[in-house]
Amino acid sequence: MVISLLSMLALAAAGTSAISIPGTASSNSQSPGLSVRDSFHGRNTGNLNKGCQNGPTSRQCWGEYDINTNYYKTIFYTNRTVEYWLTLEEIDCAPDGYQRKCLTANGTMPGPAITANWGDDVVVHVTNNIATNGSAIHWHGLRQLNNNAMDGVPGVTQCPIAPGTSMTYKFHADQYGTSWYHSHFSLQYSNGLYGPLIINGPATADYDEDLGAVFITDWDHPTADEHWATISNFNITFNGSDTGLINGMNTGNCTASNSTKLDRNCVSNGKKFELLFEAGKKYRLRVLNVATEDWVQFSIDNHTLTVMANDFVPIVPYQTSSVLIGMGQRYDVIVEANAPPGDYWLRSNFEQFCMPNAAGPNNITAIVRYNNDSTAMPTSSSVNGAVLGLNFCVDEQPTNLEPWVPVDLDMSKVKAGIQTQQIGPEWVDNGTYLRWSxxxxSYMWVDWTNPALGGVLSGNLSAIPVKDNVFQVGANSSSTPSQSNETEWVVLVIEDKTPFTGISHPLHLHGHDFLILATGYEQWTGTTYGWQFTNPPRRDTAQMPANGFMAIAWPLDNPGVWALHCHVAWHSSQGLGASVVESSALIPGKVGGDWACTLNPVCDTWNAWAPTMPYQQSDSGI
Structure with missing residues (x-):
């Protein structure tokens, strides 16, 4: 049975705004998501109409489940499939008034929201209409339990989707919260190819309305590909972004007095993104940093933030005036409209210490209004009347990021002992090019025609290209697998061996939320003294301090080939990544069917088109 999304009482609106480029509507005849159908699994069905109902004063409820349900252990099904269509295109856009080429999903930046309920099945049909390149869509932060083939990383889990062809992604929403989908093909997301991924579920604090995603990104007037030609050549530091965008919008300056804007590409002065508050209400904002190279400090003048989730992990709520967000990270915050009615700046200041930036720390803004008729520019001031700024690059304090559902680590389950990896620069071709290892x-440089997952499924790990940079854990790795039914864990210490200071790395692991056992601002001494084993912070993207270390842990319960990489896009393109092969002996039984049915045809069409590709691979590929 197919019903309209509008009739789904349980499916809350995502409320995400995007900039729509006039005259550049998608050529896709399908709406981005207008189909919901029954899908009967016959197992562990959850009924959202029974039990405690989710509402403004009962956000911890979710039918027969609630905020205390451990979704790592309790997988349930609503018996409903939500279906979407995305068309990937290159268009002309001017999000801040300066026209350039952009990559979009369905003609908007950000793209349309992929929205589901906790327990739904999701089907997304992706058509690549980018004429000159392949693509693939990654569902950032999704666990993809036993579903590695749908992770969307070209050269790791699939071949790219060739121009003029399509691929269908299918996954189960066994987590809930805020994330994003984005291209994982080279630097495409830095050119605009991303959108919100919202999975509705319970929350740790009450609110009245969900205003949806607030995307924050840096933005350049040259494309990321044009920048790459310079950055790939022995470049460690960056000149900084031209500006930044909030939900695809910001203002520029095309006036005659601004000589830097006097060219034919400056077509307007742009527009600020706006939110409307009603006095006395509490609003949920889903704040995402999808930048290429910039950390941001998010705040709203004269308002307090109640933080209730980091990445896909609900946390014990805490209050703050601002939150520091690294690339790939998300925070769900509640803002109470309790300030005197007026107009206020919503700020996403670029953190100068993390990455020197030409845009300055205080001009990436949106507007919060209490009166929809107001057109005035805010005159409000930031926290303590000063420009926000820190002198170090870290995540929020670990004591603030306490997961609501506790997960502890028993070191007796770490059978292979503590493993280590090092990050550092490598110069290749007689010092001509910089790579991050x-x-x-070893640095990562995937072969789009020969994904690592295919090598694992063939049963011949030696067939995986060396530059996929494989790191094995679990069964069939260098460690001895346990013979018991108890889930083993891996503990990994990652150290920054960079011989210069000040470059931090937001590290993202696919396929898992990981425990953050420790971070340090110096090299690891080899001891676990001071590590947090009882309910430490847990997320899928975390900040490793410059010249320091980070110790993380995750359970070996999701066989697959999972990318581990830095979310500074330049660093990822320069090779800062690895293919984590988890429990390779179990992978064929979990994902082999998906490869045969879905991904073999994708590889066939890609391999037929690739020899004619006008732009050959010039970076890591991810």
Missing amino acids: INHG
Whole structure:
């Protein structure tokens, strides 16, 4: 049975705004998501109409489940499939008034929201209409339990989707919260190819309305590909972004007095993104940093933030005036409209200490209004009347990021002992090019025609290209697998061996939330003294301090080939990544069917088109 999304009482609106480029509507005849159908699994069905109902004063409820349900152990099904269509295109856009080429999903930046309920099945049909390149869509932060083939990383889990062809992604929403989908093909997301991924579920604090995603990104007037030609050549530091965008919008300056804007590409002065508050209400904002190279400090003048989730992990709520967000990270915050009615700046200041930036720390803004008729520019001031700024690059304090559902680590379950990896620069071709290495001096440079997952499924790990930078854990790795039914864990210490200071790395692991046992601002001494084993912070993207270390842990319960990489896009393109092969002996039984049915045809069409590709691979590929 197919019903309209509008009739789904349980499916809350995502509320995400995007900039729509006039005259550049998608050529896709399908709406981005207008189909919901029954899908009967016959197992562990959850009924959202029974039990405690989710509402403004009962956000911890979710039908027969609630905020205390451990979704790592309790997988349930709503018996409903939500279906979407995305068309990937290159268009002309001017999000800040300066026209350039952009990559979009369905003609908007950000793309349309992929929205589901906790327990739904999701089907997304992706058509690549980018004429000159392949693509693939990654569902950032999704666990993809036993579903590695749908992770969307070209050269790791699939071949790219060739121009003019399509691929269908299918996954189960066994987590809930805020994330994003984005291209994982080279630097495409830095050119605009991303959108919100919202999975509705319970929350640790009450609110009245969900205003949806607030995307924050840096933005350049040259494309990321044009920048790459310079950055790939022995470049460690960056000149900084031209500006930044909030939900695809910001203002520029095309006036005659601004000589830097006097060219034919400056077509307007742009527009600020706006939110409307009603006095007395509490609003949920889903704040995402999808930048290429910039950390941001998010705040709203004269308002307090109640933080209730980091990445896909609900946390014990805490209050703050601002939150520091690294690339790939998300925070769900509640803002109470309790300030005197007026107009206020919403700020996403670029953190100068993390990455020197030409845009300055205080001009990436949106507007919060209490009166929809107001057109005035805010005159409000930031926290303590000063420009926000820190002098170090870290995540929020670990004591603030306490997961609501506790997960502890028993070191007796770490059978292979503590493993280590090092990050550092490598110069290749007689010092001509900079590469970032991980996995003891190796850097990642995938082969789009030969994904690592295919090599694992063939049963011949030696067939995986060396530059996929494989790091094995679990069964069939260098460690001895346990013979018991108890889930083993891996503990990994990652150290920054960079011989210069000040470059931090937001590290993202696919396929898992990981425990953050420790971070340090110096090299690891080899001891676990001071590590947090009882309910430490847990997320899928975390900040490793410059010249320091980070110790993380995750359970070996999701066989697959999972990318581990830095979310500074330049670093990822320069090779800072690895293919984590988890429990390779179990992978064929979990994902082999998906490869045969879905991914073999994708590889066939890609391999037929690739020899004619006008732009050959010039970076890591991810």
